[in-house]
Amino acid sequence: xxxxMIKTLALTVACIGFAATAATAAGQRNAKELSYSFDGPFGTxxxxxxxxxxxxxxxxxxxxxxxxxxxxRNLADKGGPGFSEKQVEALAATFTxxxxxxxxxxMFDRPGLPSDRFPSPFANEQxxxxxxGGAVPPDLSLITKFRPGWFGTINQLINGIGGSxxxxxxxxxxxxxxxxxxxxxxxxxYYNPYFANGHFISMPPxxxxxxxxxxxxxxxxxxxxxxxxSAFLAWTAEPKMEERKSMGFMVMIYLAIxxxxxxxxxxxxxxxxx
Amino acid sequence: xxGPSSYQPKSxxxxxxxxxxxxxxxVQGQALDFPTPxxxxxxxxxxxVLSVMLVLQIVTGVVLAMHYTPHVDxxxxxVEHIMRDVNYGxxxxxxxxxxxxxxxxxxxxxxxRGMYFGSYKAPxxxxxxxxxxxxxxxxxxxxxxxVLPWGQMSFWGAKVITNLxxxxxxxxxxxxxxxxxxxxxxxxTLNRFFSLHxxxxxxxxxxxxxxxxxxxxxxxxxxxxxxVKSSQDTVSFHPYYTMKDAFAICVFMxxxxxxxxFSPNYLGHAVNYMPAxxxxxxxxxxxxxxxxxxxAILRAIPDKLGGVIAMFGSILILFLLPWLDTSRVxxxxxxxxxxxxxxxxxxxxxxxxxxxxxxxxxxxxxxxxAPPDEWHLTYKLVGQIAxxxxxxxxxxILPLLxxxxxxxxxxxxxxxxxxxxxxxxxxAE
Amino acid sequence: xxxxxxADVNRRDFLLVATGAVGAVGAALVxxxxxxxxxxxxxxxxxxxxxxxxxxxxxxxxITLKWRGNPVFVxxxxxxxxxxxxxxxxxVLRDRFxxxxxxxxxxxxxDENRVVGGKESFLVMMGVCTHLGCVPLGNEGDYAVVEGNxxxxxxxxxxxxxxxxxxxxxxxxxxxxxxxxxxxxxxTDTKIRIG
Numbered sequence: 001x002x003x004x005m006i007k008t009l010a011l012t013v014a015c016i017g018f019a020a021t022a023a024t025a026a027g028q029r030n031a032k033e034l035s036y037s038f039d040g041p042f043g044t045x046x047x048x049x050x051x052x053x054x055x056x057x058x059x060x061x062x063x064x065x066x067x068x069x070x071x072x073r074n075l076a077d078k079g080g081p082g083f084s085e086k087q088v089e090a091l092a093a094t095f096t097x098x099x100x101x102x103x104x105x106x107m108f109d110r111p112g113l114p115s116d117r118f119p120s121p122f123a124n125e126q127x128x129x130x131x132x133g134g135a136v137p138p139d140l141s142l143i144t145k146f147r148p149g150w151f152g153t154i155n156q157l158i159n160g161i162g163g164s165x166x167x168x169x170x171x172x173x174x175x176x177x178x179x180x181x182x183x184x185x186x187x188x189x190y191y192n193p194y195f196a197n198g199h200f201i202s203m204p205p206x207x208x209x210x211x212x213x214x215x216x217x218x219x220x221x222x223x224x225x226x227x228x229x230s231a232f233l234a235w236t237a238e239p240k241m242e243e244r245k246s247m248g249f250m251v252m253i254y255l256a257i258x259x260x261x262x263x264x265x266x267x268x269x270x271x272x273x274x
Numbered sequence: 275x276x277g278p279s280s281y282q283p284k285s286x287x288x289x290x291x292x293x294x295x296x297x298x299x300x301v302q303g304q305a306l307d308f309p310t311p312x313x314x315x316x317x318x319x320x321x322x323v324l325s326v327m328l329v330l331q332i333v334t335g336v337v338l339a340m341h342y343t344p345h346v347d348x349x350x351x352x353v354e355h356i357m358r359d360v361n362y363g364x365x366x367x368x369x370x371x372x373x374x375x376x377x378x379x380x381x382x383x384x385x386x387r388g389m390y391f392g393s394y395k396a397p398x399x400x401x402x403x404x405x406x407x408x409x410x411x412x413x414x415x416x417x418x419x420x421v422l423p424w425g426q427m428s429f430w431g432a433k434v435i436t437n438l439x440x441x442x443x444x445x446x447x448x449x450x451x452x453x454x455x456x457x458x459x460x461x462x463t464l465n466r467f468f469s470l471h472x473x474x475x476x477x478x479x480x481x482x483x484x485x486x487x488x489x490x491x492x493x494x495x496x497x498x499x500x501x502v503k504s505s506q507d508t509v510s511f512h513p514y515y516t517m518k519d520a521f522a523i524c525v526f527m528x529x530x531x532x533x534x535x536f537s538p539n540y541l542g543h544a545v546n547y548m549p550a551x552x553x554x555x556x557x558x559x560x561x562x563x564x565x566x567x568x569x570a571i572l573r574a575i576p577d578k579l580g581g582v583i584a585m586f587g588s589i590l591i592l593f594l595l596p597w598l599d600t601s602r603v604x605x606x607x608x609x610x611x612x613x614x615x616x617x618x619x620x621x622x623x624x625x626x627x628x629x630x631x632x633x634x635x636x637x638x639x640x641x642x643x644a645p646p647d648e649w650h651l652t653y654k655l656v657g658q659i660a661x662x663x664x665x666x667x668x669x670x671i672l673p674l675l676x677x678x679x680x681x682x683x684x685x686x687x688x689x690x691x692x693x694x695x696x697x698x699x700x701x702a703e
Numbered sequence: 704x705x706x707x708x709x710a711d712v713n714r715r716d717f718l719l720v721a722t723g724a725v726g727a728v729g730a731a732l733v734x735x736x737x738x739x740x741x742x743x744x745x746x747x748x749x750x751x752x753x754x755x756x757x758x759x760x761x762x763x764x765x766i767t768l769k770w771r772g773n774p775v776f777v778x779x780x781x782x783x784x785x786x787x788x789x790x791x792x793x794x795v796l797r798d799r800f801x802x803x804x805x806x807x808x809x810x811x812x813x814d815e816n817r818v819v820g821g822k823e824s825f826l827v828m829m830g831v832c833t834h835l836g837c838v839p840l841g842n843e844g845d846y847a848v849v850e851g852n853x854x855x856x857x858x859x860x861x862x863x864x865x866x867x868x869x870x871x872x873x874x875x876x877x878x879x880x881x882x883x884x885x886x887x888x889x890x891t892d893t894k895i896r897i898g
Contacts, residue, residue, distance in 0.1 A: 041536050069354050073749050103759075115749035138548075141354075145539065146547035151641070157540055197557075237547075240357070240364040247365070248535025254729060255528045261722040262521035268718060269513050273312060337740050359745040362736035 029193040031149030031165035032172070036231055039160070041249070044242050045235055050081035052214050053232025056225050059212050061140060064132060064203075066120035069141035070236050073114040079242035080235055088114050095119055133188050135202035143167060144230070144237045147196050163237065164230040169194035171226040174205045280307060304490060309508035310515055311496035313692050317391075318494070319522035320384040322515075326523050327377045328482065332475050334370040335419075342422065344468035346461045349424035350549045368538040374416050375541045376530045378564035381409060389595070390616055392604035393495040399596040401488040406592045408481045413565070413589075415474040418467040420562060421459075425546030430559045432459045432467075438572075441579040458552065498691050499605025500684055507688035558633060567623055570630035570657035571664070584661065591668050598668050600676030608682040612675055615667065622663045629657030752898035754890065757825060763855055765841050767830055770897050774830035774838050775885065777895075780869065783848045784856035785823050788814040788870035796881075797873050803884040812881055817870045820889055827887050827895065828871045834878035837862040846874050858882070 037046040054075065057067070072092040075083045083091070095112035097119055102108050112119070122128035129136045149162025149169065156162075170192055177191035181199070185191060189200040207222045214220055218228075235241070281302040283289040292298060341360050343352040356363035385405070388394055394402035421432045436453050440446040455462025493502060502508055509515075533540065539547075541563060545556045561569050571588050575581040591598075606613050628639065634654035637644050644650035685691035753770050755777055760766055765778040780788075793799055793811055800808065801816035810816050818826060830838050839858035846868035847857030856869035865876030872881040887897040 069351070069358065071746075071749070073745075074358070077745075110754070113752060115746075115751055142547045146544050148544045157537060160537070161539065161544055163544075244364060244368075244535055244538070248531065251531050251535060252528060254725075254732075255524055255531060258722070258725050258729060259521060259524040259528065261718070261725055262517065262524050265718055265722050266517045266521045269517050273509065273514070333737065337737055340741065341744075355744075355746065359747075361739040361742055361744060363740060363744070365736055366740060 027199065028196050031162050031169040031194060034165065034168065034227070036164055036234070038231070038234060038241060041245060043245070045079065046231065047082040048216060048218070049228050049231045050235050051083070052218055053228040054081055055214065056212050056229040057232060060206055061229065063121055064137040065140045067118045067140045067236060068120060071115060071117045072112060074239060077239060080239055092116060133202055137203065140233055140236065142237045144234045164234045166194070167230040167233055168226045171207055171230070172223060306510065306512040308490065308511040309505060310494055310511045311502055311507060311688055312509045313496050313498065313688050314494065314515070315497055316522065317383070317387040319519050320380045320387065322519035323380045323523055323526050324377070324384060325482065327373060327380060328475065328478060331370065331373050331377060334366050334373060335475065337366055338370055339472060344422065344465050346424060346464055349422060349464060353423045368534045371542060372530065372534045372538060374419065375564065377412065381412065385409070386620060390606040391495055391497060392499050392606065394596045395599065395604050396596065397492050398495065401485060402596055403593050404481060404485045404488055406589070408478060408485060410589065411474055411478055411481065415471060415478070416562065416564070418471040421464065421467050422471065423546060424464060424550045426548045426550055426556050427543045427546040427559070429459060429550035429552065430555060431561055432463065434559055438582050441582045443579070495604070496688060497605060497607055498685055498688060499603065499607070500688055500691070503687045560631060563627065566630035567626035570626045571661050573630070573634050573654060574658040574661040588664060591665070595668065599672045601679065601681070603681040603684065608684055609679055610682060611679050615671060615675065619667045622660050626657060626660045626664060629653050629660055752896055754894060754896050756894055758893045770885070775897060776828050776830045776841065778826045780824055780826055781855060784869040785814065787848050787856070788868060791868060798880045800881070802881045804886040805884065812872050814870050817884060819887060822889065826871060827884060827897065829883040829885055831883070832860040832862065832865055832878055833873065833880040833882065834860065834863055834865050839865070839867060
C-alpha cells in the first residue's frame with residue numbers, strides 16, 4: 001500500500017514537471033498555433049507550399065540570409081518541393097557562382113550548376129554583420145530545428161519543437177511597442193515578442209502583402225507567405241522527414257508483429273514451468 | 275557456477291575444431307545451458323537489452339565514423355552531410371543519438387534493479403563494482419560523443435565540464451590545459467575526443483566480458499534473494515531466457531523506434547543545431563538528460579571544488595554500497611521499510627534530474643527568475659534538498675536500516691517461492 | 704491422446720518457424736542501410752562537371768585536367784595523327800568497341816567514334832590505363848607518329864608497357880580495353896563540358 005502511494009507520488013511529481021509553461025525561455029512568447037500538412041506521425045509536405053516557400057526565400061530572405069547546407073539539386077529530391085531536373089538546371093544557371101582559381105590563378109564567375117550550394121548573399125560573416133548593423137543574419141538551413149516555438153517536457157513530446165511555428169510567429173509577430181517599451185528599445189531595432197533572443201530584433205519586418213507573386217495564383221498576404229516560407233524552412237532543415245516517417249510506420253508495424261510472435265514463443269517455452 | 279557443458283561435437287570438422295579451440299563448449303556452457311534461476315522477472319531483461327544496445331551503438335558509430343570529419347571547421351557540416359547526402363545517413367545518425375539515450379534508460383533500470391534486489395551484496399561485490407566502472411566509462415563515452423557534432427551545446431558543455439578540472443588544487447590548471455591540448459576547448463580537444471570516443475566502447479566490451487564472468491561465478495541473483503539450492507531452482511538459459519529476452523528486446527526496440535522515427539530530436543537540445551560559437555554562450559547550458567542529476571549535485575554546493583567533489587562522490591559512493599548496506603536479507607521484497615526508502619530514493623533521483631534541468635535561480639519548474647533575497651523554492655534549493663537525501667540514503671540510512679529493520683520471513687528456496695505463487699492446479703481430465 | 708500431442712508439436716513448430724522467418728527478414732532489412740551507406744552518397748553522385756576552354760590548346764598540345772578524381776587528357780591532334788588513326792583496320796584492334804560514353808556500347812572503335820560531333824581535332828579521354836590504372840605517358844610508344852627525332856601522339860604506360868595509338872586505342876601490352884572517352888559535349892566550338 002505504502003509502496004503504491006510512493007510510486008503514485010513519484011509519478012505525480014514527474015507529471016508536474018511535464019507541465020507546459022506559458023512564459024518561455026528569455027521571455028520568448030510561445031509561438032502561435034497553426035497546423036501544417038507535415039505535423040504529426042503521418043504528416044507530409046505540400047509540394048505546392050514548398051515551391052511557394054522557396055520563391056519567398058529566394059526573392060525576400062536570400063537577400064540577407066544564407067542557406068549553405070542546401071544545394072540546387074536538393075530541390076529535385078524525393079520528399080521535397082518536387083521541381084524537375086530540367087527546372088533545377090535552369091534555375092541553377094540563373095545564379096552566378098564564384099569558382100576557381102582558374103589556370104591563371106584567379107577566381108572567376110560562372111553560372112550555377114545543380115551540384116552547387118545556394119550562394120550566400122555575403123562573402124563572409126564580417127561583411128554580413130557590417131551590412132546589417134552589427135547583427136549577422138543567421139543561416140536559415142536549420143532554423144526550424146534550433147529555434148523551438150515553445151518549451152515544456154510533455155508539450156514538446158506531443159506538439160513537437162514548433163520550429164516552423166516560431167518562424168511564422170516572428171514573421172507575423174511584429175508589434176507596435178508601448179511607450180514604456182519604446183524607452184527600453186535600442187536604436188534601430190524592432191519590437192517582436194516572439195523573437196528568441198529578447199523582444200528586440202534587428203531584422204525589420206521583411207514581409208508585406210503582395211510582395212511575392214505565386215505562379216499558381218495562390219494568396220500572397222503576409223500570413224500566407226509566412227506559412228509557406230516557414231513550411232519550406234521545415235523542409236530545408238529536415239529533407240528526409242517524409243522518408244523517416246514512412247519508414248517509421250513500417251518499422252513499428254513490423255516490430256509489433258515480431259513482438260507478438262516472440263511473446264507466444266516465450267509463453268510456449270515457459271508453459272512447462274508453470 | 276555451471277559444471278562442464280554437455281557439448282558433443284557432431285561432425286568430424288566440429289571435433290577437429292573443438293580440440294583446437296573449444297569455443298562451442300564455452301558457448302554451450304556459459305550461454306545456452308547456463309543454469310539460471312527460474313523465477314527471474316522482467317526487471318532482469320535489461321542486461322540483455324544493454325548488450326544489444328552496446329552492439330548497436332558500436333555498429334552505427336563505426337559507420338558514422340566513415341563519413342564524419344573531426345575538425346572544428348568541418349565537423350558540423352560533416353554531420354549535416356551525413357544527414358542529407360549519405361545513403362540512410364539520417365537513420366544511422368538518429369539511431370546513434372537516440373540509442374545513447376536508450377542505453378542510459380536501460381542502464382538506470384538495470385542499476386535500480388540491482389539496488390532493490392540486493393544484487394550488489396556478497397558474493398557479488400566485484401560484479402557490482404565492475405558495473406559502476408562500466409557506468410563511469412559510459413558517461414565518459416557519451417560526454418565525448420556529444421562534443422563531436424560541434425554544435426553550440428557540444429562546445430559549451432565541453433567547456434563547462436572540462437573547466438571543472440581547474441578546481442583541483444595545485445594541478446588543476448595544468449590538468450585542464452593538458453586535457454584541452456590548448457588554452458580552451460578547440461581543435462586538439464575535438465580530435466582527441468573523437469579518438470577516445472572510438473576507443474572507449476571497445477573498453478566497454480572488455481568490461482562487460484568481465485562483468486558477465488563475475489556474474490557467472492555465483493550465478494544470477496533472483497527476486498527472492500535466496501540462493502539457488504538445487505537444479506530444481508533453475509532452468510537452462512536457452513531457450514527460457516533467450517526467448518524471454520528476445521521478446522523484451524523487441525518491445526524495447528519499439529520504444530526506441532518511436533523516438534528515432536517520430537521524435538528524433540526530443541531527447542536532445544535544439545540549440546545544438548547551431549554551429550559552435552566560442553564567442554557567444556547560449557542562454558541555458560544544460561547537459562544531456564542522463565547527466566542532469568549529477569549536474570544538480572554539482573550546482574548544489576556553492577564552492578567550485580566542493581561541487582566537483584560532491585558530483586564525483588555521488589557516483590563513487592556506489593562502489594561502497596555492498597558494505598554500507600548492513601542487512602543480512604538480500605532482496606527488498608522481504609524488507610518492508612527498505613522498500614519504501616528505496617522508492618523515495620528513486621523519487622529523489624528523478625527530482626535531482628529536474629533540479630538540474632533549469633537555471634539555478636529560477637523558481638523550480640518555471641521560467642521565472644526568483645528575486646535573489648530571501649528563501650525561494652528555486653531549482654538550486656530543490657537540488658540541495660535532494661542532494662542531502664541522496665547522500666543520506668547511502669549514509670546513514672542504509673547502514674542503520676540493516677541493523678534495525680525486521681525483515682519478513684524468507685522462503686526456504688526458489689522452488690518453494692515459485693510453487694507458492696502458482697495458481698492452484700486444475701486436476702487433469 | 705497422441706494426436707493432441709502431435710497437433711501441439713505442429714503448432715509450436717509453426718510458431719517457431721514463423722517467428723524465425725519474420726526475424727530473419729527483419730535482420731536483412733536492418734542490415735541494408737549499413738551496407739548501403741558505403742555506396743557513393745548524393746553529393747558524390749551529383750553530376751560534377753568541368754568546363755574546358757579549347758582555344759589555348761595549340762595543335763600537337765595536350766592538357767591533363769582532374770575530373771571526378773581522375774586525370775582526363777584533352778589533346779589537340781594534328782592531321783598526321785588523325786590520318787594514322789583512320790588508317791587502322793578494325794581487324795587488328797584488340798578492343799573493337801569505341802568505349803565512348805557518348806555513343807551506344809556496341810559501336811565500333813573507328814576514329815570517328817572516338818570523338819564527339821565529328822570534331823576529330825580534339826581527343827578527350829580518361830588518362831587511366833585500362834590495365835591497372837596508371838597514367839600513361841603521351842607522345843610515346845610504337846604507335847606515335849614519328850618525324851625525325853620527335854614522336855607525336857600515342858601513349859605508353861610505364862607500369863606494365865601497354866601502348867595506345869593516336870586515337871587512344873590499345874594496341875600492345877596487357878591492357879584489355881581502349882582508353883575510355885567520358886561524357887562530354889561542345890558548348891561552343893571552343894568550349895567543352897565534361898560530365
